[in-house]
Amino acid sequence: MREPENGLVVEGLRVRYGRRIVLADLSLPPIEAGHLTVVAGPNGAGKSTFLRALAGLMPVEGSLRLDGCELVGARPADRASRVAYMPQTLPQDLGFTVLEAVLHACRSGVARPPTIDEAVSRAAATLDRLGLVTLADVLLDRLSGGQRQLTSLAQALVRRPRLLLLDEPLSALDLHHQHAVLSVLRSLATEGVTVVAVLHDLGLAANWADRVILIRDGAVVADGPPEATVTPTALADVYGVTASIHRHADGAFSIAVSGLATR
Template sequence: MTTTTSPLRLSHVSATLGGHQILHDVTLEVRPGELMALVGPNGAGKTTLLSVMAGDIVPTSGEAVLDGRPLARWKVAALARSRAVLPQEQRLAFGFRAVDVVRMGRAPWARLPQEDLDDVVVADAMHRTDVLSLAERSFPTLSGGEKARTSFARVLAQQTSLVLLDEPTAALDIRHQEQVLSEARRLAADGHAVVAVLHDLTVAAAHADRICMLADGRLRADGPPQEVIRPEILRDVYGHPVDVIDHHGRLVVLPHLLTHDQEPTCAP
């Protein structure tokens, strides 16, 4: 697979959607060889930030740069060979077979020498996501988890240096959550830059090299899990008290239970 030594850089990025400012002055780098988890409360701006990283949303101020070139200046086909995106929702209106959906990831390589590898790459991606048995099934007939894994196989088949995953584990059972995140870690180990939006803080702490925490469209914390997954930070950002326990070297986040006469604390 092709990798890059140049990071994705966001410099003082702000973004406005529908007249509302969603992101405020976000600066960060996405580095090859690293799995970054984007976490934060609902409405924090995680999906919007991922869309800026993908080049799907142009910042209202600031700049997003991939390989030394602003994302807004990339041609569509070239960008598709450099970054792959797994969206939150898997929408396909037509009854494509699962194998056809995975093969869509090879479209950016059409009429290039890499096209000769299509069959091998597609089969490998489906094997790694445990969807080979679904190859002939119509995509709309799959369960939510099966659709998510098939779509992740499409991302793997695209073979890009930057991989952006929006809630890749949301519809998955425990075994397939671990499988998908293990593949994300494998990509990072192979030199790819991987960003995943995750809601489960325990899962994020277990798998990510680095955690970027958003709140109200602002970057509130950025660093290794041990520095970011801390009770005082989580209470401030999420507006709810938690305990963080070190369980055999893995951080486990346990929210305090509310009794019937308690009200949740509002996040700032």
């Protein structure tokens, strides 16, 4: 199979915690640039581990190739220039303002950091894109949970990555900001960024993602467009629930869980 010119190829990915294998020889069809890919599954399925492995935050075996370049074993600075990771929460003890945190993310750890002037310009544009300009001078420990979540996203976006990894980017956001963030992720994908996000809300995943990867017990159970992966059979298999799924005339999905599935 010929690799795409732009995107991520995962082959034989294995992650261990001590002697316990969390992800075992996980391989996927190419995750293409220009698409929004969502990883979903029950608690403890290995979703966050998978994302952290892609981000280079833990030792892995196998191959991860981004735009044809191997990430496993790459220099941290080279990887940081290509890959940005948004964790579930920001550290609690940083004495930065929002602007300082975004500037720090823009210039730290990368092979060729931008000049101060360019970093300030990029940070200002990123804050504007996420509606954070009025919070630029606010200390991180004064932010609400949702504002901290948006600041964490700004720290990832300001790096202008080729691969953007997001672990539960909507967890602390209200409905308005959920829609705003998903719109940004969609526009980034349209701009050619490879976007991979872990989401718990399958309804949002089905309505926004180009591709949904369902993981259970460290293995891929279903992978493909939402209409092929978010199905009653898959939800019974992966989550152990009985559910009905309706596709509306405008293409939107709605999911109704009626009980626990018998196994």
